[in-house]
Amino acid sequence: MRHAARLSHLHPDRVAQPGRRDGIGGALASGEAGASLLPVPYPVYVHLLAVGWLTQLIFGVAYWMFPGRARTPSAGERLTLWSVYLALNAGMILRAIAESMLGRPGPWPVLLAISAIAQLLAVLLFVAHLWPRVTAR
């Protein structure tokens, strides 16, 4: 409790304070024993793993091993795939920063919205790329 109180000058989402359930991060993290030690909000921690690691690993491996990969990708395909890579990573990093800073003075809400759109764009572009390669051929 004293530890949580010491850290409570940080953003409320960062610290799971016993008895305190306000804030999405607080609500999610309140059941997590180690969550109060996280330097970022709990949803950011989860998404760094689920999006930054797992989903990106799936994208990379799927691009490599699914049938129909061009030996030399066209300029349009290269642009699409690099856009996916940049949008996913820039969106994830921006989210981690903006969500951690949410509630403090600054353009954080706008940056958080941009991060959301960037990640959505990455997903849509990758699905559009992979869809025709998922065939029974």
Add this chain to the structure above:
Amino acid sequence: MPTLSVWAVRAALLYLVAGALLGTAMLLAKAGFFPVGALRAIPVHQEVVLLGWMLQLALGVGYWILPRVEGARPRAALAVLAVVSLNAGVIGVAIGGALGAGELTLAGRLLELVGAVAFIGHIWTRVKVGGLINRLSAEEIAARQAQKR
């Protein structure tokens, strides 16, 4: 890629898009650009992304890529049951979670369990030590490598 894998992987990609749309709506709500009610979709988002996208992609790719038994995928009906049950379960849990309908959520979870057991029943004999490379002697491997060169 076998037809069942095509269906599973495509369904997984659709769940990914649905999960990303929900996630975007929730982040926009956090940022104040979308109604706060979107934040109630957290359980649906988790269900769709973890089971609909990641788990289903693993099933689809596993069915396609794990070693076959004498050139065939035995007990394929169990794999079909797994994919159908998993999808019905995810949809049931998602709708049940969104509407707060406990019975529907429970039915969805049971269907997911049926899917998991069915897939294990299908894939168990395909998870094995071996495959072609382990059945060949060192001399045969060397001969094949020399042939490739």
